[in-house]
Amino acid sequence: MDHPFLAKEPTSTLVLITPQNQFLDLRFCRNSITPRLVGGTAGTYIRTSTSGMRAYTLDALDPHPQNHLHSLRCQANGDIYETGVLPNPGSGTEDLTYEAVWRVSPVQPRLAVVLAYRGTHGQGVVVRVGSWCQGLLVKGKLITAERWQKLDGRWVRVMRLGNAWLPCGVACVDRDEAADKALWQGARYWREATGLKFVVEKVIGFGDRVVAGGDEWEVVERVQW
Structure with a gap:
């Protein structure tokens, strides 16, 4: 008992x-x-x-x-x-x-990324710090949550609830990994440039917009230290 x-x-x-x-x-x-x-x-x-x-x-x-x-x-x-x-x-x-x-865990690499979604029917956030990444999307009573971890040089989704698509794989891309599409499952996102929107395959930066499952997410933080 x-x-x-x-x-x-x-x-x-x-x-x-x-x-x-x-x-x-x-x-x-x-x-x-x-x-x-x-x-x-x-x-x-x-x-x-x-x-x-x-x-x-x-x-x-x-x-x-x-x-x-x-x-x-x-x-x-x-x-x-x-x-x-x-x-x-x-x-x-x-x-x-x-x-x-x-218990405080060491951060390696020293990189943090945050993507936010604020739509008319829901709200979501993806946060990556070092070798961990998590995502949460809430649309009414529908909830999607994921947890990713970098193991032996590759990102692995270790927890998942719900069916929506979250841009965790995009947040997990490091500059030295961008050429290996398998690590981020060929993730693609929108970037605004000179008034035009076009699809780019690259490491995301602050202000970039990511299309995931028809929803547009914005990179609101990307910090290296």
């Missing part, structure tokens, strides 16, 4: 945060036979040495998310101990306290 006060983590959780503080947090259920998303949020993350704030622009499970403040404390081994209060699903009030420990 599970003790209610014992620490446990039933999800596979990964939060990607870019140098410009844009984040995507995806949480897949570990115990589900088929992929199940138990949390998917995106927005701006601001952190100090003792506190953090998630300003949500997208929540797959809540159409009206509220900003989330929490306390942070760095542990001796480099992990980050987080405590805060979340709305109780049963009562709707903020009376559910929690604690969590985050």
Whole structure:
């Protein structure tokens, strides 16, 4: 029998945060036979040495998310101990306290890419940081979420929920990989130049527009450091 006060983590959780503080947090259920998303949020993350704030622009499970403040404390081994209060699903009030420990992973290569989709019928974001990439698209009750990881020099989709096409493969292209179309599955995107739109096969840059599944996504961040 599970003790209610014992620490446990039933999800596979990964939060990607870019140098410009844009984040995507995806949480897949570990115990589900088929992929199940138990949390998917995106927005701006601001952190100090003792506190953090998630300003949500997208929540797959809540159409009206509220900003989330929490306390942070760095542990001796480099992990980050987080405590805060979340709305109780049963009562709707903020009376559910929690604690969590985050492990910070090294970033290699030092590259971050963010693509955003804001349509009349939905909203989406793709965030790539180093060797990880995640995507989330919400259209009404239809949710698509993906997680990619670079393993042995090749990108592999390790998690997927939903049927929409996300431009994760485009965000995963590095300059030294652009010639190998197999790595990004021949992804093509639109780039605006001198007033004309034309199809280009190349590494994306800030302001480029990507057509994925009929939806146009914009590159809102691309940073190397």
